[in-house]
Amino acid sequence: MSQTVAIQTRGLNKTFxxxxxxxxxxxxxxxxxxxxxxxxxxxxxxxAGKSTTIRMLLxxxxxxxxxxxxxxxxxxxxxxxxxxxxxxxxxAAFYPFLSGRRNLEVLARTANCYDPARIETLLAQVGxxxxxxxxxxxxxxxxxxxxxxxxxxxxxxxxxxxxxPTNGLDPSGMHEIRTFIRELADEHGKTVFLSSHLLGEVxxxxxxxxxxxxxxIVREGAVEELLAGKNTLRVEAQPLPRAAEVLRAHxxxxxxxxxxxxxxxxxxxxxVIRQLVAAGVDVYQVTGQRQTLEEYFLAVxxxxxxxx
Amino acid sequence: MRxxxxxxxxxxxxxRWVAGCLVWIFPLGALAFLLIAGVVLLLSSAARQGFRQxxxxxxxxxxxxxWSFPNNPLGRLILLGFTAxxxxxxxxxxxxxxxxPRNRRFALVLVKFVALGVFVVLAFAxxxxxxxxxxxxxxQIAGASYGPRVTAGVIRDxxxxxxxxAALAFTSTIIAAGYAALAxxxxxxxxxxxxxxxxxxxxxxxxxxxxLLIGWLLDIPKVVLAYRFTxxxxxxxxxxxxxxKAPSVVRPYENGAHAGIVLSDSLEFSVLVxxxxxxxxxxxxxxxxxxxxxxx
Numbered sequence: 001m002s003q004t005v006a007i008q009t010r011g012l013n014k015t016f017x018x019x020x021x022x023x024x025x026x027x028x029x030x031x032x033x034x035x036x037x038x039x040x041x042x043x044x045x046x047x048a049g050k051s052t053t054i055r056m057l058l059x060x061x062x063x064x065x066x067x068x069x070x071x072x073x074x075x076x077x078x079x080x081x082x083x084x085x086x087x088x089x090x091x092a093a094f095y096p097f098l099s100g101r102r103n104l105e106v107l108a109r110t111a112n113c114y115d116p117a118r119i120e121t122l123l124a125q126v127g128x129x130x131x132x133x134x135x136x137x138x139x140x141x142x143x144x145x146x147x148x149x150x151x152x153x154x155x156x157x158x159x160x161x162x163x164x165p166t167n168g169l170d171p172s173g174m175h176e177i178r179t180f181i182r183e184l185a186d187e188h189g190k191t192v193f194l195s196s197h198l199l200g201e202v203x204x205x206x207x208x209x210x211x212x213x214x215x216x217i218v219r220e221g222a223v224e225e226l227l228a229g230k231n232t233l234r235v236e237a238q239p240l241p242r243a244a245e246v247l248r249a250h251x252x253x254x255x256x257x258x259x260x261x262x263x264x265x266x267x268x269x270x271x272v273i274r275q276l277v278a279a280g281v282d283v284y285q286v287t288g289q290r291q292t293l294e295e296y297f298l299a300v301x302x303x304x305x306x307x308x
Numbered sequence: 309m310r311x312x313x314x315x316x317x318x319x320x321x322x323x324r325w326v327a328g329c330l331v332w333i334f335p336l337g338a339l340a341f342l343l344i345a346g347v348v349l350l351l352s353s354a355a356r357q358g359f360r361q362x363x364x365x366x367x368x369x370x371x372x373x374x375w376s377f378p379n380n381p382l383g384r385l386i387l388l389g390f391t392a393x394x395x396x397x398x399x400x401x402x403x404x405x406x407x408x409p410r411n412r413r414f415a416l417v418l419v420k421f422v423a424l425g426v427f428v429v430l431a432f433a434x435x436x437x438x439x440x441x442x443x444x445x446x447x448q449i450a451g452a453s454y455g456p457r458v459t460a461g462v463i464r465d466x467x468x469x470x471x472x473x474a475a476l477a478f479t480s481t482i483i484a485a486g487y488a489a490l491a492x493x494x495x496x497x498x499x500x501x502x503x504x505x506x507x508x509x510x511x512x513x514x515x516x517x518x519x520l521l522i523g524w525l526l527d528i529p530k531v532v533l534a535y536r537f538t539x540x541x542x543x544x545x546x547x548x549x550x551x552x553k554a555p556s557v558v559r560p561y562e563n564g565a566h567a568g569i570v571l572s573d574s575l576e577f578s579v580l581v582x583x584x585x586x587x588x589x590x591x592x593x594x595x596x597x598x599x600x601x602x603x604x
Contacts, residue, residue: 016601055405055601055602055603058405058408058409059408059409060404060405060408060409060601060602060603061601061602061603062599062601079412082409082410083410085409087409089405089406090405091402093401093402093403093405093406094401094403094406095319095322095323095401095403096401097322097323097324097325098318098319098322102318102322105315105318106315106318106319107315107406107407107410109311109312109314109315109318110311110312110315110407110410110411110416111410111411112311112312112411114311151406
């Protein structure tokens with residue numbers, strides 16, 4: 001397997017529950033590849049199988065079948081490869097009776113990579129230097145999340161697996177983390193596997209995304225590619241029913257309260273206007289609109305639920 | 309492995325409330341008892357006289373006597389609670405997900421047993437020093453003798469017995485820890501660890517009754533000999549070898565045709581059985597944990 005691939009899964013399956021009635025297949029035949037040096041978004045609604053997949057990548061959950069590889073090494077058979085990985089899984093959790101600094105020491109020593117200077121650097125980097133001596137019990141969710149990021153970076157990993165890293169952070173904190181993630185990939189060549197509900201955040205920071213629904217990957221690709229050709233025109237015209245009738249012959253469209261959403265590219269807008277004017281429809285405004293990742297995601301997920 | 313041990317130690321010692329209530333309570337309790345006894349002796353001549361009339365105290369016996377605490381039911385229950393926190397606490401705090409990717413699962417479990425055992429042994433070593441020294445002070449206050457005189461021979465004998473008693477307490481703690489650890493990991497709860505662990509310990513002490521019953525039902529009286537392989541019997545046997553320099557003798561059938569069935573074993577046999585139990589429980593916990601899904 002090429003070393004240009006940080007994560008690879010082949011036919012990964014996970015079923016919870018032994019009795020037939022209680023059996024839940026959380027992940028179904030999941031195969032994906034995450035190229036080295038990219039920020040890869042992993043999206044899906046609640047219960048889609050994101051966290052189960054992440055836990056299988058980290059050796060926390062054993063797949064029912066299938067294989068997971070990190071940098072070409074099998075996660076279960078070659079545990080050592082996890083030393084190249086830093087992770088923040090489903091909300092940061094720490095020993096509440098230890099200070100932030102001590103928690104990092106415990107984790108670093110567990111991984112045989114204890115370096116006090118690195119701990120201080122990371123605490124400063126995530127803005128916790130002044131509160132590092134305080135017990136974690138007194139930390140806010142945002143502070144725990146920052147400590148979780150520091151913990152993920154302890155061993156200077158090549159791959160970061162971050163599950164909802166901005167949970168509990170204020171807008172400026174979220175912005176900081178987004179910038180930080182991009183820097184890790186662009187300036188330090190790290191690979192980041194990012195699971196998030198905040199699709200705006202993913203769109204801004206990710207190179208590629210995979211959308212998982214009901215345990216299966218339903219779309220995968222570069223963000224630009226997925227959203228390409230998904231542009232629409234917002235057409236405000238009167239009378240609206242007549243406008244819809246004219247345009248429907250040429251482009252798919254949806255009728256809204258006072259406007260039409262036409263699935264056409266921006267360079268097709270003169271043609272749209274000509275068609276309407278020729279049919280005697282008054283045109284008030286035609287504006288090009290780029291589909292957001294959120295709209296794309298919702299459409300894909302709804303399509304999945306409709307087929308389920 | 310040293311770093312991993314240090315990490316575990318930081319967690320155990322750093323959980324001050326739990327370590328204080330479930331481990332340091334032993335030396336602190338001993339200290340409190342000695343202080344109260346000292347005050348009573350200072351204030352009461354009758355108490356001083358009573359102390360003098362008792363059998364002459366020996367510092368060697370006093371130092372060794374504290375190692376029996378991990379084997380009594382209350383001591384066992386407290387230590388089970390501590391073990392359950394050490395193992396099942398990781399589920400409660402949701403911290404397995406942080407540490408499992410950082411090291412091998414078996415190493416994580418093994419180091420918990422070692423750190424826990426060392427922590428408990430250190431606490432009891434401190435308690436034995438406090439107890440032996442404190443008893444000397446009490447003897448001084450009461451005007452009683454406190455022997456034996458320190459000679460090379462006394463030290464040699466004492467060191468051997470002390471090491472055996474400490475090893476026995478350590479073994480007993482690790483076996484109890486094995487029950488609690490297994491139960492804590494199965495139930496993923498501290499309370500579950502304590503309850504099931506204590507039930508396991510209790511069931512083990514009742515095993516001779518169960519074996520007698522099975523022997524009676526199947527008409528195979530020798531079934532009771534299986535009791536030789538329980539930790540309880542072997543801990544008792546080792547203790548007997550330490551204190552009496554002779555094996556413990558268990559006669560399951562006091563009278564009757566089967567009165568000849570007697571359990572009496574060598575020190576080596578018991579050490580071997582206990583070592584097997586310790587290794588077996590650690591291995592079982594490690595194997596179970598290796599296959600467990602960490603979902604919290």
